[in-house]
Amino acid sequence: MIKNIIFDFGDIFINLDKQVVFKALKNTNVQEFLPKYHSINEDFEVGNISSMEFVALLRPDFPDLTKEEIINVWNSMLLDFPDHRLRFLEGLAKEKKYRLFLLSNTNAFHIPHVRQIMGAENYGRFKNSFEQFYLSHEIKLRKPNDEIFQFVLEQNNLSPEDTLFIDDTKENTDAAKKLGIKTWNLLVGKEDVVQLKERL
Template identity: 60%
Template sequence: MIKNLIFDFGDIFINLDKGVVLRGIEKFGGTNVSHELQETNDLYEVGDLSSEEFISRLQTTFPKASPEEIIAIWNSMLLDFPDYRLNFIENLSREGNYRLFLLSNTNALHIPHFIEKVGQKKYERFKNCFEQFYLSHEIRLRKPTPEVFNFVLDENGLVATETLFIDDSKDNTEAAKALGIHTWNLLVGKEDITDLKSKL
């Protein structure tokens, strides 16, 4: 029986444009250095790089872009946060049938931009739906490492077999599944988080 729900954030609640960074590289005269970019992103998402260090590293990827333009490119992957999804998670929280948690790989630039984009009130409404709101750069752990899932389970006394984890990344759901957690690898564009009750 599922008692606990752990949600990803990007492309689960907020829509993303994951191709915008690569388009930005092309626009500003860079080359496709996907391995180095991924490594830099991973370090930033666990707080091992400051925002200043992150932007400095990206200046080699975007040689013709100013720091301000790099930040704009990086943040432009965050699109809209539909109200119907906020209403859905608020209703789920009010029903009180499950313990709700958020677990997001994110960074110190994206969260302030998201708050600015949707407004502090909407952000607080969203955040208040969850018992815990785990952001990778704050807890210094990121998916799909087993450590991050064990951290969430252990800190909250959750049983893996009583927990469902929802994420759009197959790597992340497979890592959770290996620990005995139930998973839903949500197919973006074909499924929506509002379909959740059909998966329970």
């Protein structure tokens, strides 16, 4: 029986355009998203490099972009947070039937931008709906590595078989499933997190 639910953030609650960064960089004459950009981004998402170090590593490839423009490109993937999802989450939290957790791969740019998109009050409502709010750049771990799931399970004394993990990235749900965690690989555009109770 499910007692605990771990939610991803992007494309589960807040809508994303994951291709917008690639499109924006192509407009600067960079024709492909090089492996080194993935590596730099992963280091940023686990807090191995600071915001300014992240920008400094990208600047040589994008000399025409200011620091602010690089930050704006990285934040441009963050779209809207539909209010019906926030109301759903708050309702779920008020029921107190499940322990709720957030587990997100994110970076130091994104969260302040999310607060700006949502407004401080709504962001507070969102964050306060969870027992724990885990952001990769703060805990220095990222999905799909086993360590991040083990961390959440151990920190909160959760049994994998009693835990459901919801994420839109199959690589992440596959990793959780190998540890015995129940999963829902949510299909963006076809499914919505508010349909959760139909799956429990």
